[in-house]
Amino acid sequence: MARQERAEQTRQRIVEAAATEFAGHGYDGTSLHGIVRTAGVTMGALTFHFRSKSALADAVQESGAAATRAALDAAAPAPGFDGALERVLALAGALRTMPSVRAAARLTREGHAAGHGWYDCWAPDLRDALERSWCEQGTDSGLTPLAVTTLLSHVVLGVEAAASTPEALRPVTGDTPDESLAQALKSLGPLLCRPAGAETCGT
Numbered sequence: 529m530a531r532q533e534r535a536e537q538t539r540q541r542i543v544e545a546a547a548t549e550f551a552g553h554g555y556d557g558t559s560l561h562g563i564v565r566t567a568g569v570t571m572g573a574l575t576f577h578f579r580s581k582s583a584l585a586d587a588v589q590e591s592g593a594a595a596t597r598a599a600l601d602a603a604a605p606a607p608g609f610d611g612a613l614e615r616v617l618a619l620a621g622a623l624r625t626m627p628s629v630r631a632a633a634r635l636t637r638e639g640h641a642a643g644h645g646w647y648d649c650w651a652p653d654l655r656d657a658l659e660r661s662w663c664e665q666g667t668d669s670g671l672t673p674l675a676v677t678t679l680l681s682h683v684v685l686g687v688e689a690a691a692s693t694p695e696a697l698r699p700v701t702g703d704t705p706d707e708s709l710a711q712a713l714k715s716l717g718p719l720l721c722r723p724a725g726a727e728t729c730g731t
Contacts, residue, residue: 539577542567544628547588551630551692555585555640585640592632593649596622599629600650608661613713615654616680620709623684623691633688651681683709 545567549558560581564571578584596619603618605611622629629646636645644651658673687709690701702708 538569538573542569542574542577543587543591546584547591547628547631550585550588550635551627554634555638585635588628589632589635589641589645592628592646595626595628596649608664612654612657612661615657616683616713617710619650619684620687620706623687624706630688630691651677654680
C-alpha cells in the first residue's frame with residue numbers, strides 16, 4: 529500500500545473516531561487522548577494530520593455535512609410539501625445511524641462551527657422546497673414557509689436529542705421512533721399545506 533494511501537486511511541480513521549467522541553461527549557467533553565484511543569493511532573499520527581482539536585472538529589463538521597447531503601440525495605425527495613417532509617425523515621435517519629452527522633449537529637449546537645454549520649447543509653434547501661410548494665399549492669393555514677421551516681427544524685432538533693440519548697428517551701419515543709415520526713409528519717401534512725384548487729403565486 530502506498531504511503532499516501534496509508535496516510536489517508538489513518539486520517540479517515542481519526543475523523544471517524546473524533547466523530548464518535550464529539551457526538552457522545554461534545555466539544556468540551558472530548559479529549560485528543562480519547563480520540564487517539566478510539567482511533568487506535570498514536571498522538572503523533574493525530575497531530576501530523578490535525579494541528580488542534582479545533583481543526584479536527586472542523587474536519588468532522590465537513591464529514592458530517594457531506595454525509596448529510598449524501599443522505600438527502602439518496603432519499604431523492606419528491607417536489608412540494610411531501611418532499612419537505614421526506615427531507616426531514618432522511619435527516620432523522622442520518623442522525624440515528626451516522627455518528628458524523630450527530631457530531632456535526634452537536635458541534636453546531638454548541639457553537640463550534642462557522643456560520644450556521646450543520647444547518648447550512650439542509651435548512652436552506654428545506655425552506656426553498658417549502659417556498660416552491662407554497663407557490664405551486666399555496667396555503668390557507670395562515671403559516672409561511674419560514675414558520676414551517678422553523679417548526680420542522682425544531683423537529684430535527686428533537687430527533688437529534690432522541691438519537692443522542694435513545695435509552696433515556698425510549699419511554700417517550702418508544703422502540704420505533706422513526707416510524708412514529710413518519711406517522712406524525714404524515715398527519716401534519718394536511719394541516720400545513722393548502723388544499724387543491726386554492727390560488728397559487730402570481731394568480
